[in-house]
Structure formats: C-alpha cells, structure tokens
Amino acid sequence: MKIAIVEDDINMRKSLEIAMEDYKEFDIKTFKNAKDALKGIDDSFELVITDINMPGMDGIEFVKALNGKYEVIIMTGNATLQRAIESIQLGVKDFLLKPFEIDTLIKAIKRADEVSKVVKKAAPKAKAGSSNGFAATSAALSKLLCITDKAAKTDATVLLLGESGVGKEVFAKYVHENSQRVKKAFVAINMAAIPDNLIESELFGYEKGAFTDATEAKAGHFENANGGTLFLDEIAEMPYGVQAKLLRALQEKEIRRLGSSKSIKIDIRIISATNANLMEKIKNGEFREDLYYRLNTIPLSIPPLRERKEEILPIAENILEQSCNEYGFCEKRFNEEAKEQLMLYTWPGNIRELISVVQRAAILSDGDEITPENLFLESRGLY
Template identity: 60%
Template sequence: MKIAIVEDDINMRKSLELSLSDDYELKTYKNPIDALKELDDSFDLIISDINMPKMDGLEFVKTALEQKISAEFIIITGNATLNKAIEALRLGVKDFLTKPFDLDKLCEAINRAKIIREKKANKIKKEIPVKQNGFLGSSKELENLKTIALKAAKTNVSVFLSGESGVGKEVFAKFIHENSKRANKPFIAINMAAIPENLIESELFGYEKGAFTDANSSKLGLFELANEGTLFLDEIGEMSASIQAKLLRVLQEKTIQRLGGTKLINIDVRIISASNINIQDNIKNNKFRADLFYRLNTIMLDILPLRQRKDEIIEIANATLNRICNEYDLGEKTFSKEAIKVLNDYNYPGNIRELISIVESAAILSDENIVKDSDLRLNFTNNNKNNINDLEFELIKEALKQEKDIKAASKLISMSEKVFREKMQKYNLGE
C-alpha cells in the first residue's frame, strides 16, 4: 500500500514516517502545494493535516479530488471542529483523527482504507465487460467453451483450437486476444495451408536485405509484427517438418532470426494455433512433432460443429440477415416459419461459414420481405453423411444417459467397448 503523508509539523511528519515505514511505502510532503505536484493514482491513501501554510487541508482534499486523484483520505488535526469534520465527511474523507491519537487508531483507520480500496478495485474488475466480438449466437455448448477461453485469456499460455472448417476457430482466437492483457497489442493471423511452403519461413521470421534474389529491402516477419500481442497459426497440421522444428525452437528460446540475418531478436508473442484435422493421428504417423504439439496445446478447446450447437442457428441467421439488409439497403426482411424449420433441420457440413453464406445469398436474391424456404440454397447432397453422424451421436449420448457405466452403455447398443470409447472421443462426449 502506497501512502502519502502531508504534514507541516516536522516532528509529527517524522514520527509518522518512522512508525509506518516498515509496513507501507511512504512519501512525505511538508505542504499541500508540493504534494499536488507529485500525487497520482499510484497512491492508495493520503494522510493530511488540516491547518497548514499555503493551503488548508480540506481545500487540499477538494483540489486533489478535482485532479481525479483516486486515493482514500484520512484527516488528522490538532484543532478539530464539528464543521470541519462534517466538511471532511462531505468530501468523502473516511476517517477524521484528532491529535494526539494512538498509533493503533491510525493503523485501524489505514486498514479500513485498505479494505475500501480493495473492494473498489474488485468492483471495477467485475464491471469490465467481456468483449463478445464475432459471436452471433449462443448455446450451452458455446458458453461452456467461452468460459474456458476466458480463463485462458487471463494467462499467456498457448491455446490450441480444434474443430471442423467453419466452426469459428479464428473468432475464438480473437475472443481470447481481446479479453487478454494483450488486447491493445497486435493480433496477427496466418493460414499455414494458404502459404506456399517455400514462403512460410520468410512470412513467419522475416528476412534481411539480400537474403535471396529480389530481397531488395529487409522485411519484418509475423512474429515481429505480433510482438507483445497474439499470433494465430491456423491449420498448423500443414506445416513442414523443417518449419515445425524452427517453430519449436522459437517457442523454447523466445527469439527469432530473420532469413539472411545473424542477430537473434527477442520476441514476446502469445501463440494460438488451430487445426481441422486430427493432430494426434499426424503425430502417430510421424507427420507432426509431439514435442511441438505439447508446447502448443497447454489449453485445448475442441469446438463442436454447428449441427451440435443447434440453438445458435436461428440467432446467427437473423444477425446475418439484418447485417446484409442494412449493408445493401434491402429493407427489413424476416424468415418464414418454413424457412426457419429448414434452417434448423439442415446439418451444415460447412458449419457457421456455410450458414452465413446461405443467408447472405437468400437475403440478396429473395424478392419479398419474407425470406422463404425456397430462397435458401442448401447443399443436401452432403447431408447423408452428417445425418448418419448425427444419429450415431444421439445414439451414443442416449446410451450414456441410460447407463452411466461405459461397458453397460456399449452393451446396450450392441457395440464393443473399444469402439464405443472411440465414438465417445469422436463426438466429444468424454468419460
């Protein structure tokens, strides 16, 4: 706790300094004018006399408050009057002590101020809103994932996002970044599958002038551009073995070296990575380094497909419809009951990305203010596989609901325990 003491009496000032210096960080001033030049929000408490030269103690408190100094105040005085006590309380002073006073009384007042300060800090902390950018709908499954993501956001650990294409992995990456201490620093994203292998290294680490043909000037890599912020590596399963080795070295040593350079550059970057393929299978097949994977997935979020987050479908559809209508001045449009049923029944092999595309197209091409089921261009040819997956998912889920024991649940649907456990893992049903 940082305390300022404003007292013109040198003996009282020195006495307070000697009594409190072992337990608190102190700064003393012999008059209010000097104090006001240095006081800021780093101070938790100000102990001030009333009768001082150049400025009255109560006037000092009033001026400090006008300067938005947020510290608590304790007033000490050898000439107390009821009017001054009332004025002090009106200004928000929490304690008013009359000289001479016991040191224990002052310590009690300081502790009360400390408790008030902590309660204010906790209230402010609780009132900081969670940034929800990117999420267009809500479901129990989504909220559970967001709870885990928020816990991860408060730290600097690496986060690994798994899930099918289009489930919103980059939205989650931005959500973690925007609710972290790095929120005011850069968020840089790269799709590892979209960059030719011979260019990935220079994209990640940058290069020096003359490092290769056409390198006419130096270029910062994504690690440097994301310094103190977050680097989102999407589709990491597509990384070559050589890039995996270099990325592991960066994560271990927290330094990078530009292509053609000799200087090691310190970096402070939070890594969030993602993949729509089963990295564990790649590890078993020696296509992905296990040691790198363990560095990347301190916390893993397995994002379920949209067909298992049905509650979000209509919310996302309505939000997208409103956005497109506003963006292209299409007037106010709504979905018919039949369209809503079709949207809810479809299985979305392309997940949220596909749903948004379907609604955008329907909004633009529909001739009326009511978007009908006939306006929805749905790709039912890909739905059979997903229907089977959904039936299998529901079957496993129902068996587990009826039988808590896995062996009994697998027997209930005439499935081997080994296959049943594999299906549980596939559908994220856990044990």
Template identity: 65%
Template sequence: MNIAIVEDDINMRKSLEFALSEYKEFSLTTYKSAIDALKKIDSSVDLIVTDINMPGMDGIEFIKELDGRYDIIVITGNATLNRAIESVRLGVKDFLTKPFEVDTLVDAIKRQVIISKKVKSSKKDDSKSDNSDFVASSDALDKALKLSKKAARTDASVLLMGESGVGKELFANFVHKNSPRAKGKFIAINMAAIPENLLESELFGYEKGAFTDATTSKKGHFEIAHGGTLFLDEIAEMPISLQAKLLRVLQERVITRVGGTKEIEIDVRIVSATNADIHKAIEKNEFREDLYYRLNTIPVKIPSLRERKEEIEPIANYTLKEVCKKYELDELEFSKEALKELNSYSWPGNIRELISVVERAAILSDNNVISLEDLFLDSRNTNKTKSIDSMEKELIQEVLQSVQDDKLEAAKILGMSKVVLDKKINKYNIEVAL
C-alpha cells in the same frame, strides 16, 4: 452473358452447347479440357461451367488455378460427389449432379447472375466486423468462453481444438482482447496455407541477402506481434523441421531471422489451434511431444454448432441483417419452414457454413421472406451423416485411385504438398500401393 463450358466428354459438351444455344442471352465457348481452358479463357468470360472428373488436370485443381477470378458452376457424376463438395469449399456456389435437365442448369446460371449483380453493385465497405463479438449464447459456448477468459488473464499458451468452421480465430481474438495484451497487435497465421519453404521466413523474418529475392530485411510475424498475441492456426500442419525452432522460441523468447545471426528478444503470447488429432501425430513422430506440452498449457475445446443448437437461429438472424446492410437489400426474414430446416440441419461446416448459406439465400431470394427453397440445403442434406473428415478421406481415396496411387500427382490434384498428403493418408489409414 459469356459462358465457358469445360467438359472432356464430347457428347456431354455438344449437348450442353446445343441446349444452351437456344438462349439468346448466352454466348458460349467450349473447351475439351481444363488445361485448354486455362490457356484461352480471358476476362470477357462471366461464368464457367466445368466438370470435375477430367484427365490431365482435375476440376478441383482447375478451380484452384482460377483463384476466384470467375463465377463457377460445377457439374459432376454421382461417383465424384465428394469432389463437388470440395469445390464448394473453394468458393463454388452451385454444383449439379449428372444427369440433370437443361432447365436445372439454366436456373443455376440465372441464380449466379443475380448473385454477381448484387455483389458487384454493393457500395458497402467489405471490411470484416469485430470478430470479438459473439452474437448468440449457449451452455456449451458459455463453458468454453468462461475457460478462455480465465486463460486470457494469464500469459500461458492456449491450444484451441475443434472442428473446421467453429470459430477458432474468433476465440483466439477473444483471448487476446480479454488479456493484458489487448492494446498490442493480434497477428494470425495459417500453417497449412503457407508453402513450407516460405513458412520460416514468414514466422521469423529474414535479413537482406538471405536468399535471391531478399533485397531488404523484413520482420517476421513474431517481431510484428511483439507485445501482443500470435495466433498459429492449423499448428498440426507445421513442418517437423520448424517445430524445434518454434520450441526454442517458446523456451528462450528469442528469434533469429533467416540469414541472420543476431538474436532478437520477443514478447509474444501464443495461441494455437488445430482440428487434427495431435496425439496420433505424436505417435507417428509427425509432431513433437515437447512442443505439444508447451503449446497446450491451457487446452480449450470449442464445441461444434451441433452442440450449440440454440445459437443457430440468432446467428442466422444476425447474419441476415448484416447481409442486407452490406448489399443494400430490403429487410428480410426467414419463414417458419426455413427456420425449422436451419435448426434441424447437421451443419458439418459449422458456423462458417451457416453464414455462407444465409448470405446465399438473402442474395437469391425474390421475396421479403426467405423460404425453405431459398436455402438450397437439399443437396447438402444428402451428406448429413458424414463428417468433414469422412468426406475428406473419401476425396483422397478417390483421387489416389484415379492416378493409380501416384502420391505426387494426387497431391498436385488435391492442392496440397506431398508431406501434408502423407500425413492425411496416415491419419485416415488409407492403403496405398508401394
């Protein structure tokens, strides 16, 4: 197995190299920086073990640059635990807090080998299941679904609000499939995932010659969703410059492609979503109040998984069965201790985190019963009382401090635009030196 170690501390790097070289099945290559590693790492590498707090290029940025091409284990000091949590959001399955025993790292490597083999050997179709099906119920969920179904019968705009991971796209699809537009297309777009300079053309399309690479005309999401539903996720991240154009579309029901002059009529139902405090954004002139009222005709608050405790076990069991089918695993079940832990955990990442934990446990389990240890929730439990927002705030503060409040550099490390970083600095009331 080819392992690349990326660690700026020479003592730590040499120690890991010496310790892991004792294992004949490991072939090691070491790098003193992420920048150096990016230049030399090739497809022969099976696994990367990387530090987070490194000069030049931070580990988070390094992981983003790798773009999911490699299995990654993160090692980090206590001071950078929040960055390790951020790395998990980026797809990293294991992180270790320094100091740690070499055996702990070896166990993590072996776990990753097991996961990789089972995932790669899977012959099942990786297509997503029907997102309109809710596999569990609770009083809190039923209340939100009842309101959503009422809204679906109309053509009014719906604004979905709730924490990250509660299933806002699932709710948007539910509205679509219970509406008169059910036979039309359901198109989803994440405002935070598309660079600002590309967002307008993605939404409204463009004409041939509108810009250098526009060799042909292209329809935008509004045209593609004609007769159906357009889901605008993370709407609070929409650039203020585009909000006026979106407002006009909602009022006039026409769009104009980038580089064009012809108005094109569109018939689209808008469902939007956010986990941000839009009222604060309005107060800071970062979000148009008139657009908010257009989008918020019918507000739906999606409860967190903490408010839907009775759904945890059914969702976990359903996910476990689906994972076993997907990876052709023997039938598995949870031990009583594992179920107790699932039900008592706070789930700051909500349903998305629950699904991830169950999938991981199923792949790694060596028995037909998933034990408490298979869940690997110990490290997550150290942050039970922290919300996603509080962790994000600490992460931003830590990065800003590491670059002496250079917001451009901090934005680069965090993988976001300076505009988005400024919004989050204001949102969390973070003090930054001028």
C-alpha cells in the same frame, strides 16, 4: 459472362459444351483437368464449374489453388458427396449432384452471377455484432467460453480444435481481446494459404539479399505481433522443417530473420488451430510431437453447429440483418418454413456455410420474406 468448365470425362465435357451453345450470354471454355485450367484461366473469367474426382489434381485441391479468386460451382456424383461437403468448407457457394438437367446448371450459374454483381456493387459498411463476437450462445458454447475466459487471462498457448467453419478465428480473437495483450497487435496467418517455400520468410522475416527477390529487408509475422498475439491457423499444414524453427522460437523466445546472424527477442502469445487429427499426423511422421505438446497447453475443442442448434436461428437472423444493411436492402425476415429448414439441415460447413447460405438468400430473394426456395438447401442432399 465468361465461364471455365473443368471436367475430365470427355462425354460429360462435350455434352456440356453442346448444351451451353444455346446460351449466347455465356462464353464457355472447357478444360480436361485442373492443371490445364490453372494455366488457362485468367482475370477475364468470372465463374469456374468443376468436377471433384479428377486425375492429377482433384477438385478440392483445385479450389484451394484458386484461393477464392473466382465464384465456383462444384459438380459431383453421390459417391463423392463427402468431398462436396469439403468444398462447402472451402467457401464454395453451390454444388450440383450428378446427373442434373442443364436448366439446373443454368439456374445455378445465374444465381452465382447475380450474387457476384450485388457483392461487387455494394459499398463496404461496418458490420454489427455482439460485444464478444458471438451472435448467440448455447449450453455447449457457454461451457466452452467459461474455460476460454480462464485461459485468456494467462499467457499459455492455446490450441483450437474443431471442424472447418466452426469459428476458430473468432475464438482466437476472443482470447486476445480478453487478455492482457488486448492493446497490442493480433496477427493471423493461415498456413494452408501460403506456399511451403514462403512460410519461413513470412513467419520470421528476411534481410535484404537473403534470396533472389529480397530487394529490401522485411519483418515477419512474429515481429509484427510482438507484444500481442500470433494466431497460426491450419497449423497441421506447416512444413515439417519449419516446425523445428517454430519450436525453437517458442522455447528461446527469439527469432532470426532469413539471411541474418542476429537474434531478435520476441514476447508474443501463440494461439494455433486445426481441423486435422494431430495425433494421427504425429504417428505418420508429419507433425512434431514436441511441438504438439508445446502448442497444446490449453486445448479448446469447439463443437460443430449441429451440436449447437440453439444458435442456428439467432446467428442466421444476425447475418440476415447485416447482409441487408451491407447491400442496402429493406429489412427481411425468414418465414416459418425457412426457419424449419434451417433447423433441419445438418450444416456440414458449420457457421461458414450458414453465413454463405443466408447472404445468398438475402441477395436472391424478392420482397421482404426469405422462403425455403431462397435457401437452396434441398439441392445439397445433406438432410
């Protein structure tokens, strides 16, 4: 197994290199910073272990740049625990609090390796779910769904607010599926996942010859979603210059491909989402106030999972059932101690973290019972 270790502290880096020499099954390559790692990591690597506090590019920015291509284990001190929580929200499966024993790291590596092998081996299967996309409801969620149902019947723009991992895309799809546009396309685009210089062409499309690599014309997401719904996730990450063009598209109901002088009429519904404080962004000159009010016709604030505790066990059991079906396991269940731990944990990564934890427990557990030891929640130190 080929592993990249990214650590700026030379003493920590050398200590890990020496300690890992005893484990011949691992091929280790170390990097002193994230930028060097991005240049040196290729498809032969299977796992990345990285610190968070690093000069130049920190561990969170590094994980974003990796874009889910590798399994990642985060190393962090107590002083950066909040940043470790951010890593969970980005989909990182494991993190270790410094200082840790080398055995703890080896166990984490073997967990990541086993999970990766099972996931790669499993053939994709259809996932079961409730008819509305929600595995469970709480009083808070039911109240929000009542407002959402009213919003869905209109063409008003909807702004979904809430912490990372609360299920904003699930809500966006729910709005679309309960609207008059349900028979047309639902197109989702994540602003944070697209380089700034490509966002405009991705949204509006381009004509042949519009730029160096434009060898043929291409429709953008606005055209692809015509008649349906366009979901703009992480809207706060949209470059300021593109915001003016989005505002014009919403006001005029037309767009223009890059390199074209011809306008194209569009008929779409916009749903956007963010976990950022847009008013703070407006104050700092990073987000247009006029665009904010255009997108914010109906704001829907999704509460975090810790405020919807009634949903934790039903969602976890639903994920466990889906995971067992997906990976061809026998039916598994949580024992009472595991259920108690699931309820006590604060879930800073919300539903996204819950899905990750349960899927990993399903893969790594022996027999038909999930125990607290299979959840690996205590090591996260977030009770």
